Amino acid sequence: MTRLKHNPERMAWTVLLTSFSIFCSLVVLVPVSIYWYAVNASQPLSAELTSVRGIVLIDNANGQPTTSITDGSTVSFAEDFAAVTDETSQAIITFADDSSLTLYGNTSIVLTESRQPRFGVSPNPARIQVEVKKGRIRATAARSTDDLSFEVTTPHAVAELGQGSYSVEVTTAETQVTTRFGSATLTSGYDSITLSQGQRALVGVDTPLSPPLPAAQNLLQSSSFSPTFEDNWKTYTITPIESVTTTAAVVIFQNRPVLNLRSEGQDNIHSEVGVVQTVNKDVRDYQSLRVFAEVRLVNQSLPGGGQLGSEFPIMLHVAYKDASGNDRDWFHGFYYQPPPENYILYNQPDNSNERIARFLWYPYESVNLLASLGPAKPVYIKSIRIYSSGWIYDAMVANISLLAEE
Secondary structure (H helix, E strand, C coil): CHHHHHCHHHHHHHHHHHHHHHHHHHHHHHHHHHHHHHHHCEEECCEEEEEEECCEEEECCCCCCCEEECCCCEEECCCCEEEECCCCCEEEEEECCCCEEEECCCCEEEEEEEEEECCCCCCCCEEEEEEEEEEEEEEEECCCCCCEEEEEECCCCEEEECCEEEEEEECCCEEEEEEEECCEEEEECCEEEEECCCEEEEEECCCCCCCCEECCEECCCCCCCCCCHHHCCEEEEECCCCCEEEEEEEEEECCEEEEEEEEEECCCCCEEEEEEEEEEEECCCCCEEEEEEEEEEEEECCCECECCCCCCCEEEEEEEECCCCCEEEEEEEEECCCCCCCCCCCCECCEEEEECCCCCCEEEECCCHHHHCHHHCCCEEEEEEEEEEECCEEEEEEEEEEEEEC
8 A cells, every 4th residue: 555655656556547447347347237138137927817617716926815706707816826717616717818727627737837038138038837746737839949948846746838738637647748739748757758739748646757648638547357346346236026037247258358237137127237337527628529349249138228218138337417507418229139010129329239240350440420410519527337238138238438639
C-alpha cells in the first residue's frame, strides 16, 4: 500500500484495469444471465380436469381437504395435484397445448410436472410428467418431442411419449404400455426399448422388460386349460334330482389338455355345467374385442338349441356393462344336431349360434363385439362363461381367448 501511495500512476492503472475487468465481466455475464434466464425460465402449463362419469376425487398441493368432482364438472388441475377414480367414474385432463390424459375406472395418478417455457426464445420443450400409481390411462401427446417432453412414470418403468396416443395400465405386479399411434421409449433400470405404432410391452416387479409385442392382448388370466385351471376358472353345475351326472374336467385329448363338459344318465332331462372366469376389465378405449375358441362336439341328444334356442352342447357367454351402466349379455352357441322346424334358433348380434361338424375341431372367431353390438356394446367386461346345456351332451373347448386390440 505504501508503494502505491508513492506511485500514484501505478495505482491509477490498477484501478483502471480492475474497473475494465469488472466492466468486461458485466458485459459478458449480464447478457449471458439474461439469455440463461430467458432460455430456462418456465411457467405453468395450465390444465383442467373434467369428470366424464361418476365422482372423481382430487387432492391438491396445498394440503387442503380432498375435493369431489361430480359428473360433468370441470376444475383447474395443477402440478402436484392427484386424481382418483373408482370403478364407476372416469375423468379426462386436458392441457393448454391440447395434450390429454384419460383416467379410466379404479385409477390413481399424480401430475408431478406441467410446465412450459416463459419466453419464445427458449429451445426447451414444455414438460408434462405424470405418475400412474394404479389403473389404466390413455395419454395423448399433441406435439413432437422437440416441443413437448411427455413422461409417464409407474412403479416399474418410465415411458417417454412422442406425438401420438398411448395406453398405460398399471397393476401391483406389472406395467403395460401400448402404442396406438406414434412412438414411445420405455425404460426400466438399465433396459430400454422403443415401441412403434401397434406395439406394446410389459415389465413387472420380478420380470424384465419384454420385447415389443403385438398390440392385441388377451384379457383372460388363463386361456389354455391346465390341471390347475380352477385357479382362474370356477366350475358350476345345475342338475336335477333325477339320475343325471354332469362333469367339467380337464382331460388330455390328442396330446393336449382340453376342457371337457359332459352329462350322463337319463335322457330328456335338463342339466347344465360350465366354468366361469371373472374378467373385470374396462374396454371402452379399445377398437376391437373378439372371442376366440376351439370347439369340438361329441354328443348331443337335444337337437339344435332346444325348443327356446337356449340349450346348446357348447355356449359362450360374455357378461358386461354398456355405456349406460346396464348389465348385458352376449351369447354364441354351437350344435351339430339340426332342430325341428318349430324350435327357435336366434341370429342376433347378442345371441347367435351356428351348426358345426361333429367330431371335428372348429376354430371359432367372433365378429368385433365393439362394432356389432352398436349402442349396446361393452364398456366393461364382467366375466366370460363356457357351458353346456341340454339333455345328454359331450363337448370340448380349447384355447379360449378374449382378445382386445388398441
